[in-house]
Amino acid sequence: xxxxxxxxxxxxxxxxxxxxxxxxxxxxxxxxxxxxxxxxxxxxxxxxxxxxxxxxxxxxxxxxxxxxxxxxxxxxxxxxxxxxxxxxxxxxxxxxxxxxxxxxxxxxxxxxxxxxxxxxxxxxxxxxxxxxxxxxxxxxxxxxxxxxxxxxxxxxxxxxxxxxxxxxxxxxxxxxxxxxxxxxxxxxxxxxxxxxxxxxxxxxxxxxxxxxxxxxxxxxxxxxxxxxxxxxxxxxxxxxxxxxxxxxxxxxxxxxxxxxxxxxxxxxxxxxxxxxxxxxxxxxxxxxxxxxxxxxxxxxxxxxxxxxxxxxxxxxxxxxxxxxxxxxxxxxxxxxxxxxxxxxxxxxxxxxxxxxxxxxx
Amino acid sequence: xxxxxxxxxxxxxxxxxxxxxxxxxxxxxxxxxxxxxxxxxxxxxxxxxxxxxxxxxxxxxxxxxxxxxxxxxxxxxxxxxxxxxxxxxxxxxxxxxxxxxxxxxxxxxxxxxxxxxxxxxxxxxxxxxxxxxxxxxxxxxxxxxxxxxxxxxxxxxxxxxxxxxxxx
Numbered sequence: 001x002x003x004x005x006x007x008x009x010x011x012x013x014x015x016x017x018x019x020x021x022x023x024x025x026x027x028x029x030x031x032x033x034x035x036x037x038x039x040x041x042x043x044x045x046x047x048x049x050x051x052x053x054x055x056x057x058x059x060x061x062x063x064x065x066x067x068x069x070x071x072x073x074x075x076x077x078x079x080x081x082x083x084x085x086x087x088x089x090x091x092x093x094x095x096x097x098x099x100x101x102x103x104x105x106x107x108x109x110x111x112x113x114x115x116x117x118x119x120x121x122x123x124x125x126x127x128x129x130x131x132x133x134x135x136x137x138x139x140x141x142x143x144x145x146x147x148x149x150x151x152x153x154x155x156x157x158x159x160x161x162x163x164x165x166x167x168x169x170x171x172x173x174x175x176x177x178x179x180x181x182x183x184x185x186x187x188x189x190x191x192x193x194x195x196x197x198x199x200x201x202x203x204x205x206x207x208x209x210x211x212x213x214x215x216x217x218x219x220x221x222x223x224x225x226x227x228x229x230x231x232x233x234x235x236x237x238x239x240x241x242x243x244x245x246x247x248x249x250x251x252x253x254x255x256x257x258x259x260x261x262x263x264x265x266x267x268x269x270x271x272x273x274x275x276x277x278x279x280x281x282x283x284x285x286x287x288x289x290x291x292x293x294x295x296x297x298x299x300x301x302x303x304x305x306x307x308x309x310x311x312x313x314x315x316x317x318x319x320x321x322x323x324x325x326x327x328x329x330x331x332x333x334x335x336x337x338x339x340x341x342x343x344x345x346x347x348x349x350x351x352x353x354x355x356x357x358x359x360x361x
Numbered sequence: 362x363x364x365x366x367x368x369x370x371x372x373x374x375x376x377x378x379x380x381x382x383x384x385x386x387x388x389x390x391x392x393x394x395x396x397x398x399x400x401x402x403x404x405x406x407x408x409x410x411x412x413x414x415x416x417x418x419x420x421x422x423x424x425x426x427x428x429x430x431x432x433x434x435x436x437x438x439x440x441x442x443x444x445x446x447x448x449x450x451x452x453x454x455x456x457x458x459x460x461x462x463x464x465x466x467x468x469x470x471x472x473x474x475x476x477x478x479x480x481x482x483x484x485x486x487x488x489x490x491x492x493x494x495x496x497x498x499x500x501x502x503x504x505x506x507x508x509x510x511x512x513x514x515x516x517x518x519x520x521x522x523x524x525x526x527x528x529x
């Protein structure tokens with residue numbers, strides 16, 4: 001590995017991690033203020049401009065608290081759980097392409113940290129790890145509430161992983177590749193010249209199932225069964241305090257960012273330019289020398305902005321849905337997962353297989 | 362007459378069963394509220410310590426005893442309020458007003474030596490206000506009555522004779 005490779009890899013990691021982690025305080029702020037706006041309240045607005053520093057204050061408080069480990073816990077797994085919780089979604093982010101490529105010093109840099117052909121499998125493997133912190137944290141805490149919470153959480157996540165996997169399979173059959181970069185290029189065409197040929201247009205049922213399943217995977221409302229203030233107190237992280245709780249909290253939001261990035265890559269054209277951005281790239285290009293490299297770099301910037309806008313939209317939807325829908329009862333959750341989404345995704349998969357085998361060459 | 366039982370529950374229609382339409386409707390409602398809050402800055406709550414709600418003049422808050430232009434209390438210690446009080450929170454000790462302190466002549470021969478109201482017992486019914494022949498005891502519009510000890514809940518004459526503008 002040359003020095004240039006090392007620097008460009010480091011820069012890419014810095015960009016992705018930077019955006020993923022710095023978006024969390026803003027997300028927490030938005031969750032609180034957005035919920036306030038949706039409920040006709042004002043929300044936290046005392047700390048900093050518009051209350052933006054509220055999450056900074058919260059994190060400072062978590063940092064300065066004593067890092068207490070209760071005496072009755074299994075220390076190794078107790079400490080391991082929040083680490084996995086944070087590492088899994090961050091690892092999954094590594095294969096999300098955030099632009100086609102830029103050309104620096106005549107060298108082509110693909111804007112994806114891990115350029116692996118089995119990108120989606122890698123991503124699913126890391127996303128699947130998100131079950132472990134729930135189980136480990138709940139079990140290692142030696143507490144009835146945490147065990148109940150982790151049981152509920154793990155059974156929910158495992159159930160919804162099936163329908164999620166089915167809808168991903170149907171998209172794999174359509175795209176014919178595991179490589180996320182190629183998936184995005186597949187979606188870059190247009191129907192009749194103006195409708196983007198996104199995965200959601202090709203396979204709307206799969207997109208809907210995936211969208212519902214991803215809510216269950218990230219433990220967000222309406223599927224936030226691992227936590228339940230009224231019946232199991234805090235769920236699997238009751239026994240956690242200070243920054244170990246902060247890591248669970250951070251992980252939830254990083255998982256949201258990862259899920260939004262995944263759904264925009266698989267179903268909404270990923271870093272593909274939003275409608276109207278292509279002319280914007282040309283417009284900006286007229287102010288430069290117009291060499292192919294500069295145009296490519298400008299396009300990469302706008303591709304990155306497109307992905308950010310799409311991810312931002314889905315993050316908004318996550319918050320929006322949370323403050324709209326009441327939560328499911330556990331049996332309703334299992335009914336939805338096993339009796340509706342599972343058969344629906346299965347039928348959808350078979351239809352996609354048949355259509356792609358007989359009608360698409 | 363025999364009672365007829367009617368079952369008014371209807372089975373869900375197909376579109377109601379898949380919930381998605383209802384979810385979209387709900388999302389649109391919250392989006393409307395979000396736009397109201399975010400862009401139009403319409404809130405149902407207020408920024409309390411800086412902004413206060415306007416209450417009706419009939420609001421019954423902390424008690425006060427009205428005073429005349431000489432800063433003498435209007436109360437003549439007639440015990441009417443103490444008698445009518447259903448919570449028995451008023452304790453009056455009556456005394457004679459010295460003529461030197463009686464600039465209005467014979468109007469106020471008696472005065473309360475002690476006038477204690479136990480605000481923790483008070484149910485803010487306003488009967489004392491209605492019973493008072495001199496319009497002396499009144500309930501102001503003051504609603505911030507938080508205290509840090511039980512002793513502070515005992516309103517004495519000094520506190521009650523505070524100057525209250527209008528209904529406070």
